[in-house]
Amino acid sequence: MMQASMERRKQKAVQPTRVYKSPAYRILQFTVLIVGAIVILYPLAWMVSCSLKTSKAIASDMYSIFVPLDQLDFIGNYSYAWVKAAIGSTVMNSVKITFSSLFFIIILAYLTSYTLARMEFFGRNLLMTVFVTLMLVPLGQVVMIPQYKLIRQMGLADNIWAVVILYVNGGIPFSVFLLTNFIARIPIALDEAAHIDGASRWRIIYQICLPLSLPGLATVVIFQFMTIWNDYFTPLIYLISPQNRTITLGLTNFFKAYSSTNYNYLFAALCIVSLPVIFVYLLFQNLFISGITAGAVKE
Amino acid sequence: MTHAKNPPAKRGISRRALQNNLNAYAFLLPTLILFCVFTVYPFFNAFYVSMTNWDGFTQAKFIGLNNFTRLMGDAKVWKYLGNNLQFGVFTVFFKVFLGFMIALFLNEKFRGVAFFRCVFFVPVMMSFVAIGMLWKWIYTPSSGLINSILFKLGMMNPSKPIAWLGDAKLAMYCIIVVDIWRWTGYHVVIFLAGLQTIPNELYEAAIVDGANDRQQLRYITLPQMYSITLTNMVFCMTGAVSVFDLIYTMTGGGPYNATKSIAIYVYEIAFGSSNKFGYATAINILLFFIILVITTFMIRWMNRVKANTNS
Numbered sequence: 347m348m349q350a351s352m353e354r355r356k357q358k359a360v361q362p363t364r365v366y367k368s369p370a371y372r373i374l375q376f377t378v379l380i381v382g383a384i385v386i387l388y389p390l391a392w393m394v395s396c397s398l399k400t401s402k403a404i405a406s407d408m409y410s411i412f413v414p415l416d417q418l419d420f421i422g423n424y425s426y427a428w429v430k431a432a433i434g435s436t437v438m439n440s441v442k443i444t445f446s447s448l449f450f451i452i453i454l455a456y457l458t459s460y461t462l463a464r465m466e467f468f469g470r471n472l473l474m475t476v477f478v479t480l481m482l483v484p485l486g487q488v489v490m491i492p493q494y495k496l497i498r499q500m501g502l503a504d505n506i507w508a509v510v511i512l513y514v515n516g517g518i519p520f521s522v523f524l525l526t527n528f529i530a531r532i533p534i535a536l537d538e539a540a541h542i543d544g545a546s547r548w549r550i551i552y553q554i555c556l557p558l559s560l561p562g563l564a565t566v567v568i569f570q571f572m573t574i575w576n577d578y579f580t581p582l583i584y585l586i587s588p589q590n591r592t593i594t595l596g597l598t599n600f601f602k603a604y605s606s607t608n609y610n611y612l613f614a615a616l617c618i619v620s621l622p623v624i625f626v627y628l629l630f631q632n633l634f635i636s637g638i639t640a641g642a643v644k645e
Numbered sequence: 646m647t648h649a650k651n652p653p654a655k656r657g658i659s660r661r662a663l664q665n666n667l668n669a670y671a672f673l674l675p676t677l678i679l680f681c682v683f684t685v686y687p688f689f690n691a692f693y694v695s696m697t698n699w700d701g702f703t704q705a706k707f708i709g710l711n712n713f714t715r716l717m718g719d720a721k722v723w724k725y726l727g728n729n730l731q732f733g734v735f736t737v738f739f740k741v742f743l744g745f746m747i748a749l750f751l752n753e754k755f756r757g758v759a760f761f762r763c764v765f766f767v768p769v770m771m772s773f774v775a776i777g778m779l780w781k782w783i784y785t786p787s788s789g790l791i792n793s794i795l796f797k798l799g800m801m802n803p804s805k806p807i808a809w810l811g812d813a814k815l816a817m818y819c820i821i822v823v824d825i826w827r828w829t830g831y832h833v834v835i836f837l838a839g840l841q842t843i844p845n846e847l848y849e850a851a852i853v854d855g856a857n858d859r860q861q862l863r864y865i866t867l868p869q870m871y872s873i874t875l876t877n878m879v880f881c882m883t884g885a886v887s888v889f890d891l892i893y894t895m896t897g898g899g900p901y902n903a904t905k906s907i908a909i910y911v912y913e914i915a916f917g918s919s920n921k922f923g924y925a926t927a928i929n930i931l932l933f934f935i936i937l938v939i940t941t942f943m944i945r946w947m948n949r950v951k952a953n954t955n956s
Contacts, residue, residue, distance in 0.1 A: 393792060409794050454675055457675070463678075470669075480684075488926075495922070576774075578890045624770050
């Protein structure tokens with residue numbers, strides 16, 4: 347048997363190592379991919395096109411993704427959604443909440459990850475185990491009401507800072523897990539060299555290790571940005587007054603008020619909410635991919 | 646690093662080790678405080694809250710296991726958990742199956758592969774609220790995208806439009822389709838990363854031994870992807886236990902509670918017309934244990950698979 351395979355190896359070695367697949371496989375492959383892409387893109391294209399036309403044009407040709415030039419009402423739809431439907435002010439709240447949360451997540455997650463990756467201390471393994479377990483067994487559901495009770499006792503109900511605190515708290519396990527693995531792969535020799543040259547611990551942390559951790563931090567930022575920007579449940583519970591509404595709450599309220607008529611405004615609002623995230627994704631695709639795979643694919 | 650190598654000092658711990666510990670905990674302090682206050686304390690507090698009748702206004706009274714005995718007899722809890730199960734079975738199967746298949750199709754170089762890899766991930770970026778609304782429009786009986794197309798193709802009588810989300814039998818399946826639409830790209834990415842860790846030599850050796858495509862898939866790709874498949878399934882399952890956003894925006898649990906998930910029920914109990922926080926927490930604890938059991942079972946399974954493939 348060994349010999350037979352050796353002979354075959356000789357024969358094969360002459361052929362170029364190109365992947366050959368049967369025509370049937372190729373047909374199946376491209377059918378699935380093309381149909382899949384259409385199923386994903388058509389509704390999105392439809393959403394964008396409906397946000398650009400007048401409601402009359404939408405009603406006359408419901409499934410079309412073409413925009414007749416004389417029915418184009420881009421400015422009217424978007425300005426209505428932004429101002430009259432108050433999507434603009436909810437965008438501001440979401441921006442405020444998202445960026446404050448990201449700021450604190452970066453600082454806390456970076457310090458914690460540096461400590462976990464670079465320092466020896468009592469309880470290190472325990473802490474790491476806790477963070478990994480929290481990624482696998484989400485506690486969001488079980489701590490929901492005790493957290494609500496706590497926030498109310500602290501007098502932070504209906505305050506956007508309550509939401510920020512909870513996002514920072516919720517984002518830490520995943521961010522620390524990802525960053526600790528990232529920092530652990532940076533050669534420790536750099537730290538040691540700086541230490542021998544007389545650099546203090548703080549200097550090593552922000553002048554040596556921080557610049558090298560930037561790709562890892564970027565992944566954390568992008569990932570948490572998506573999670574926080576899109577979150578619905580936390581604001582739904584905590585933010586009651588209209589001036590505190592986030593973008594997802596604003597959207598549901600708008601939807602309730604306009605569900606029977608004026609589709610065009612609604613689609614404009616949907617685009618205002620969705621397109622920034624899609625745009626961020628298209629810019630930083632690789633960071634997303636590494637964020638997802640870091641949590642799931644462990645060698 | 647240091648305290649492990651040092652000979653046992655007089656007081657049991659060296660000064661350097663102590664200094665290292667103090668430094669480390671100084672850096673960890675902010676995170677640990679936040680974490681203890683907003684995760685650890687609420688977690689243990691949940692068990693206490695579940696044994697009270699706290700309603701948010703009056704003083705909470707300790708009522709022992711009453712909430713749990715009530716939970717056992719609450720037919721709604723089991724009915725809605727059944728909805729979660731229906732949702733879970735279909736979404737786990739299709740997300741993992743389609744995710745794997747598409748990842749396989751995208752795991753080679755051809756013109757346009759980057760385009761497809763990018764497209765499948767786009768819905769993952771979008772908020773479930775936006776997705777829910779978009780699809781609610783797509784499913785609208787009178788003028789929605791699907792019914793307009795069916796009508797145009799002559800496959801539907803315009804006087805009897807299909808109600809989709811308004812039909813108690815169809816509504817859950819409509820939501821399942823949207824969930825699959827949203828998440829498949831996520832699983833494609835994980836599977837693709839997994840496929841790329843399979844050493845190329847395995848395939849080369851198989852080709853040398855005369856294995857065809859199907860045999861390569863059966864004897865190399867599938868066994869190597871076993872543990873990643875299980876990881877993907879854990880994600881889908883824990884997601885299915887706590888599904889809320891999508892169903893809440895699309896149907897709110899209707900029609901006739903046909904799509905109500907347990908998380909929506911908990912939300913209604915706690916933040917709806919009544920504020921039965923104690924009872925809601927009891928249900929949340931049940932959900933926590935369901936997730937715990939699923940994850941433990943899957944990890945055990947995964948470790949067994951790993952032990953088998955390594956030996």
